[in-house]
Amino acid sequence: MDRLLISRALPDSVMDAARDRFDVTCRDTTQPMDLAECRAALADYDVILPTLGDAFTSEAFTGPIRAKGLANFGVGYNHIAVDAARAAGLAVTNTPGAVTDATADIALTLILMTARRAGEGERLVRAGEWQGWHPIQMLGMHVSGKTLGVIGMGRIGQAIAHRCHHGFGMEVVFHNRSTKDIAGARQLPSVAEVCAAADMVVVAVPATPETVHIIDAQALAAMQPHAILVNIARGDVVDETALIAALQARQIGGAGLDVYEQEPHVPEALRALDTVTLLPHLGTAALEVREDMGRMALANVVAIAERREPPNPV
CATH class of the missing domain: 3.40.50.720 (NAD(P)-binding Rossmann-like Domain)
Structure with a gap:
């Protein structure tokens, strides 16, 4: 079973769906991942589901990499150095329409x-x-x-x-x-x-x-x-x-x-x-919206894990 890291807890329905398909690890903090965590995650997991502020800068992709891709939760992905990720062979996706x-x-x-x-x-x-x-x-x-x-x-x-x-x-x-x-x-x-x-x-x-x-x-x-x-x-x-x-x-x-x-x-x-x-960054803070985002992110995760073209590449 592919190993999936979810950087911060998502709604229960999304977490349950993820656990049905993957060996899931979810960090037990609401704070974003720092550079050291990002490097370690890239080396240890098959797919990563990042969230806002996780430090996937270009420096994160300089070590050993096991991961096949980053399925970002959210439409904005300025916390991910997309060119560096692609150069390292990773797919990068987001959740636009939701x-x-x-x-x-x-x-x-x-x-x-x-x-x-x-x-x-x-x-x-x-x-x-x-x-x-x-x-x-x-x-x-x-x-x-x-x-x-x-x-x-x-x-x-x-x-x-x-x-x-x-x-x-x-x-x-x-x-x-x-x-x-x-x-x-x-x-x-x-x-x-x-x-x-x-x-x-x-x-x-x-x-x-x-x-x-x-x-x-x-x-x-x-x-x-x-x-x-x-x-x-x-x-x-x-x-x-x-x-x-x-x-x-x-x-x-x-x-x-x-x-x-x-x-x-x-x-x-x-x-x-x-x-x-x-306001405290409430843009998408409605349960059904976050569930929709989570389902979209999971569809990307599954495609990445199966080496298929994901639905929402960036």
């Missing part, structure tokens, strides 16, 4: 919470400081009919645009590295032009070397003073230092973040700002 709707829903959650000051309002109530309703209490930004800007019009970007256009009557503008014809949306040539045109800018690009700090000081400077930035991609696609400076100077209206540059560290300067909604 995450789309859940991640788009979190983007809408962050748009609404930030625009309508919901996090700030809840903190006020929980602190026992609410003095009662009045006509100019905590006035936020009305969302319906505004302009949405999407940076990265892949599956998730399109799902966000669909929700905002059809659900809230928003005009949609977007920037994408390739030309796309999206119903109800207009493509613009640059990130800065999207930022200048939108009332809310959502970042939905994959994490690659090319997208690091795609939202930088220049992009933030192009945004309107009332506009909000939402990031549901990966933390390093936004220059966090530049974002903090823009928020502190009230250069933009606010931000909604589900991801951070140095997760799980969230700068105190961000935590101190009432204009920011902060």
Whole structure:
């Protein structure tokens, strides 16, 4: 029976299915694997099911390797040095379709919470400081009919645009590295032009070397003073230092973040700002979604173990 390492526990139904087919080892921690663990796993297991943050850097592939492949749990795989893995003879896969709707829903959650000051309002109530309703209490930004800007019009970007256009009557503008014809949306040539045109800018690009700090000081400077930035991609696609400076100077209206540059560290300067909604990377955190992701990852694992072409190669 092939040996499978699951780097962090998955939902019970997924774990049971894995044990039916493989000799499974699951680490007993919720923390990501460090470099030494990754090297050891590559030498000891036939297939590895990594999760966010596991240190499969290029250095991990320099020792002895038994593994046939890495079946990543999640659509993002910037924690895996894919070229080094392939050079070492490993297949690398991910779980794309399963995450789309859940991640788009979190983007809408962050748009609404930030625009309508919901996090700030809840903190006020929980602190026992609410003095009662009045006509100019905590006035936020009305969302319906505004302009949405999407940076990265892949599956998730399109799902966000669909929700905002059809659900809230928003005009949609977007920037994408390739030309796309999206119903109800207009493509613009640059990130800065999207930022200048939108009332809310959502970042939905994959994490690659090319997208690091795609939202930088220049992009933030192009945004309107009332506009909000939402990031549901990966933390390093936004220059966090530049974002903090823009928020502190009230250069933009606010931000909604589900991801951070140095997760799980969230700068105190961000935590101190009432204009920011902060979530603990909840993008796909729904049981049925994680079960779907797990089943997709397991299908990749089985294919890798059987030396077949996996369903979702990266």
